[in-house]
Amino acid sequence: MALNEPFAPQSRKKVLEEMDNAFLYCFTVEAVVKILAMGFVIERNSYLRDPWNQLDFTVVCLDWLSFFLQGSYNFSILRSIRILRPLRTINRFPGMRVIVKSLLDSLPLLADAFILFLFIVLFFGIIGLQLYSGAFRQQCFCVTEGLQEADSNHPDLVKEFPSLAPYENTTTGALLPRPKGSNLTTECVEQEDGDFPGLFRPEGEERYCTESEGMGTGHCGDWEVCRPFGENPNDGVTNFDNLGWAVLLVFQVITLEGWASIMNLTRATKGIVNDLFYIGLVVFGAFFMINLVVAVLVSNFDQSSDEEAAGGGEQAGGEAKPGEPSPLGGSTGNAMGDTELQESLLADAVHAAEKTNPMYISRCFGCCRRHKKEGGPEGLREWRCSEGWADFLKCLFGEGGLFARISASAWFERFIMLVITVNTGTLAMDHWGMPVEMENFIELANFICTFIFIAEMVIKMAGLGIGNYWSNSWNKFDA
Template identity: 20%
Template sequence: AFWRLICDTFRKIVDSKYFGRGIMTAILVNTLSMGIEYHEQPEELTNALEISNIVFTSLFALEMLLKLLVYGPFGYIKNPYNIFDGVIVVISVWEIVGQQGGGLSVLRTFRLMRVLKLVRFLPALQRQLVVLMKTMDNVATFCMLLMLFIFIFSILGMHLFGCKFASERDGDTLPDRKNFDSLLWAIVTVFQILTQEDWNKVLYNGMASTSSWAALYFIALMTFGNYVLFNLLVAILVEGFQAEGDATKSESEPDFFSPSVDGDGDRKKRLALVALGEHAELRKS
């Protein structure tokens, strides 16, 4: 009975809105503390940040222990957000213990994952992430199409401009950084053109090394790659968000033809009003 009383008390604490707000505040403060760190900072600031890291890690570990105590191990892992929080806590504790031993400094980068804990407190952001996850199959198909497109234009660029993007310096022939001499560099160059980063320089080099007709290659690459494919990605995402919005709207709108309790009540009210109206007309007649 005493243990049940303790569990009920902890459950009230964990399920209270103040507990969630406190954890959210701790996440925000921890995010700000990670943002003020910089290279060659004073030793006092470094020590203060290390102490704050231990404090926040202990706080998140306490949250994990309370939820394990209240919900149990199986109830805890039923929520994906709890699994994510638990993994972050384990990595953070491991990082602190390893730091005391003089190693595992690479785990410090996992502190940034704590920022994602805010997702559980932001329902709007949760919906956006759910929509993105639902469109992953279409995005994966788009990525395969994009890779095939880049591969085709890379092979075509190797045949058109292979070993032609070069300049002579002191009698030595030096290849340009943006070239089509190998498949790897051709893929890098095509990707750079798709991002519109100095793509006009690659265009001028191609025209100067071959002929003016080389502009057709870059025009086709920019037209179909940048303006068609990337707009297709935007269309996929917009369609996903629109479908989610339509589904949410249809769920929120009342269905007057469904046999719901409210619908039955409304029909009864309308029938009663009609009956009263007919009764009043009969009395007048």
């Protein structure tokens, strides 16, 4: 397969084709012999019970399919699958086997790392969408209104500056006075493409700008204005105008492909302080995530190497593991473990039964609390009720009270996660040039989500106490 060339001599193509057919016959004979010796699929150790044989059988079948149909259809892609056959050699070399096994075992953790990577990309994409939507459209355009034609004898006269729309002259161009010390060397040409045709821009490469003052920002020259009417760079690909383009641009920055040029564009339109966005993206996206993946692979490689050295991790001497049935029919567990199991089962049964007690349903209004039953097994609880306004407040705000149980409940956490997801979705809907109705909807949705987050903070403070609430770093971040 590696010797194939598009313009190879016909004789060489014929030889390679015959060699391919010969290899096909050999591998077919190998598969048939193994099937006759091991059985096809029914027996326990039959041919198709081995994953490597499954790969080999699939390749042989696809080879024969392309062999019979090559005269009518282009099935070269099927024959290219034969390149997978050398993977069988992995099982022959212990070192390669360890590497492949560690790679396969690390897939679950790599999936978690991939989810974290998607979160980082989405997080920075939404930030870029909020900060830089439409920023790369800010470019320099020629002034085409409000110009006064100057006297032809004016000492600061620019006589060759054609294509200013109100004063277009095919011979000498517009007659414009210029400030002393200005350097006006470019012509003004009509913008033929883009969302705003009919505008005139300085000839040459687009110049990105901002109307605000700041270090590193771009500014236009004489008789030019900065307007957000230009086309986005790189044929409209480089922009933060919607979430899709923003995520793609964030991914490009993470790959470190041309990220400095994108940062310079943002600096020209928004200022040098926005370099921090790209620095953080490179640190977290490029450096942190790559090292996280490397750490996962190295950890699984070390584990696979230890298992390979220990003969697959099997225990020597045939001793039973703790908690597993022994060959004599007993268990390696002890009486203490059985007692703890019985107490746990009893506590679960009592807790399930007590939910039917009316006192359980109205325990807050009667200020009833569950306490450990004296002399009972671990996990067994009984209700102790009291009356009075002070006790009622303790039932609401104290440890184990209503607000504490609400803030610790799984349903409350799921609801807050749902609100966070909705809020993230509304932020992702923001894009450049969206209708006023959508802007109002997004603003209303963000207001509702903010109100819910404030209510969450109040509930947690009431249940945990202000001191305990602020002692948690995540709660500080939420607040």
